[in-house]
Amino acid sequence: MGVGSSYLSRTEVQQLLGVNVFGMWRLVRKYDKFPNPTEKPHSPFNGQEPEEVWDGTQVYSWAAETAEFAHRGAVLLRPLPENPAPGGWAGYRDTLRGPALDWHTDLGVIRVVHCDDRKAATDVASAIVNNGNKDSVVTVCALYGDMGIRGPALVAADTAHPGIEYEASWGDVAALTGQVLPWWPDLLRLSSLIREWKPGTPAPVVEVPANDNEKILRRVAANDTFDVTSRVAATDMANNIRNNRIDNTNHEIEIFCKDRYGDTPNQVIAGAVPDTRHHPLPCDGDRQALKSGWLALALHTHPDAVAALEIAVGREPSLLPFGAVTEIPVRSGTISDRWTHRLTMCDPTAAHAVLAQDGKAEAFFIDPLTDMPVLRTPGDGGKQVWRFYAPLSLPAGGAELASVVLHHTVWVTTSDGHVHPAPCTPTEHLWWGDGWGDRPSEAAAVVNQLLDDLGTTINLRQHYKAPKGLTALFNEEHKLGTELTRATLLHARMTPPRTR
Template identity: 30%
Template sequence: MALANEPERLSVAGCARLLNIPWRRVRHLVKRRVFAPPTGHDTAGEPYWHRRDLYTWASVDGELLSRVPLDHWRSLGIQAPYLGAETIENTVTALRWHTGVGPVWMLWHWDLDASTCERELPSLAKQLPAAAAVTMVGADYGIDGPALYGVLPGAPAQPVYEMPWSALSNVIGMPAPYWPSRLRRPDLMNDWRPGNPPVVAAADPDMDITSVLRLAVTLDEGSPAWRTLVNLAQTWQHRATKAAKSDLKLLAKHTPAATVTVAATPLAVPAVEKDDLPRDIQRAGWLELLDRTDDLALACVNQALQWDGGEDFPYNMREIVDPATERGAEWVARLVPARRTAAFELLKERDQEAVLFQDPLTDAPVVREGVRGQTRYRMAVPYRLPTTSPLAELILEKPVWVRTQDGTLYPAPQFTPYGPKWGYQGSGPTILATLADLLLDDITAPAPTNYDHPTPKGLEELAQRKWPPGTVLTRAQLEAARRGRPIPETD
């Protein structure tokens, strides 16, 4: 019986499974006394082995070495010759050392995600013939440095295992090279040689900065659109540089200096953030960019949508309008045909045959489409209303509508996907109540972006009622609710 703290005891069959060799062969080697000496014998007199002892024995056998995890290899005590790098499948740079017992590979994925190592490493290892060991650097940190995974090239199943960073350094006889996540570029890796000083290079943003800068250089310097794009590019570049510096700080904190060499450091850039540029400048810039038809404008709009959902667009939420409803028909009647501009990227409309419109009062893009035999309109909802006429009424439909005292109908301003809605206790009714409170004071007020606004309790209770669709809440009713007074009869 094994002790509580004793490692797992491996029988002859267990040793065979661990080394991926036939158990009959193990039994034969044991009988010939050329197998690893047993760690001990159980109460029945049968031999058993511990994993550590078995791997120590197998690590001196050239045939079995490729079935032994790298952290169980013995140190060769010399610096292994570095044989250069090669590219695999246009996604991975593979660095190779010759250790005397076979090639040892270190793989760097250019665009690593959390599942890449376990998912792709076995298939990548099969493309490296006669490898004694194959490792891949992960996206996070392990016990003594960057996460490092490996496969056993000599094992038929090639299971993935994790090892300490120092294991690789120990085997190759030198500090293993490290590139921060935003500097894992194939050109930098291919040029690296042992003993090279760190290369200073620009960190790679995770957004398409090229399209943004290419469009910026075509614009008048200092214009809102130019300032918006330059600020965006600088923000992305700063974020990438900041991420690379953070990786290097973690490396210095958690990794023994003797086991790692920094291969690249990020080029210093100004610490710019998007909020450094006034929001009104950004909105004016995007208003110009959204009206463009060129491919660079489309690319920039798509990048902004991926970055922050287009939060500085004059419209960034989407709604469906049913033209069969009374207000839907009224709104549709004023739409005008539109050319395809970058604004339609917001609606994800790529069909060249799509029927495109524009709301002439808000400039928002609109697409007419047929769904299950019914016509409907997809529209972008404005962030604020382009009018000075005061609020007259709120109309509870899908979407919620605003009518001003001059009789004009507008979709209710919207900034979040949670509202405005009504009929329950939740985010949507809170947004509706907040919006009503803001518009009663200022019809040009932007849609609420959060729930920090102190909304009057009466308006919140009003928004939580289960009003039937089509209910009209007049200004008098909204003001009464805001003051906590009885609400006049609704239509």
């Protein structure tokens, strides 16, 4: 996406402009706006000193706008022909970077590639040249991925100099073709649709294709292996994905196919529109029911349960019964060692498989007090680590927070003798010490809530409002293994930090 960088040596600039050494010396003095040389980005691997070069796009664009060199400059930046003859559609072409439409114009054939990948224009123009340019294409335009003043923004690469890209105007291309040009939203930018397009035909109504995530969730929803609550949860998320994809497609069309910019009509029409007959599909059902369904999937052993859970972790982790992923080293005699002694070895579930993150796992466990999945892995360099989901809440049973121990994460000891990783929401993490301007308000907020109710479900949406005294306490550089007693924590909560 965007205009690719290219660099020209002094000799290449002379060849581009058709001047000799003296001519190069003259134009630098004659034209104040002639681009200054720059240094080609230096690679530490080639062992060469940076050389003086010119930005190819700048030189090529400057030439198109300078009368003496316009005939050697960027084709679509030169002054347009006066009263150009109406162009015409020249059909569909397959290219190495996706579907394209050809247009006959006074300048020659312009090929518009409906792709917004980086270097698409250069790659297609280079291929045309290498294959003999049988269609007499003068320039290739690809989508920039953004909206220009007179329609979708374009990147162009001329077949005369395919390695140099520059920005072009959709409005200029439309003026040369003499007609409104089609544009397809990203999810409907399909070869089959572009191949069938013809000028003057109404935009077809097309079903937005399902992505891989929706397909997986639909497969789970149709599988009797899973219980009804799991299938309902999968259907709800699949419907949400489909609704979002249709909404995004409609929004793209609204932006890129605006009727006009100011008083000037935009020469763009949608090549296809999404089918909205059943839109929106029902979703965002009862959250407790959805959570029950995802919990059942997390405890399942079917491969599709793993795939579905991976989607939920990335899309809406708040529906899952797990907090943040946490890793700690395996160390005997530490606070974490007390916790790991109560873990129960088990067969892996979908939750364990997602927690493993494609890595190796030596053994799988579950915390019998919080039901959190845990696994032991070799870690980097063969140093064993425990990886687990932090709980969202702790079992209270009438107990209260006795102390907090800081050892790779925040640990909670309770008045009834238990040790737990501190609860934490899926998208946050618990830390302490100087954060280079960022303060550990998450840890302070967790402790503040646990001091009042050990069994509370942690809410970190407004962690920045944690008591300033607690935040200041966790902002200190505590040594690993430091224990902060309940009395210390309560005192910090009541005591505003000293101003420096």
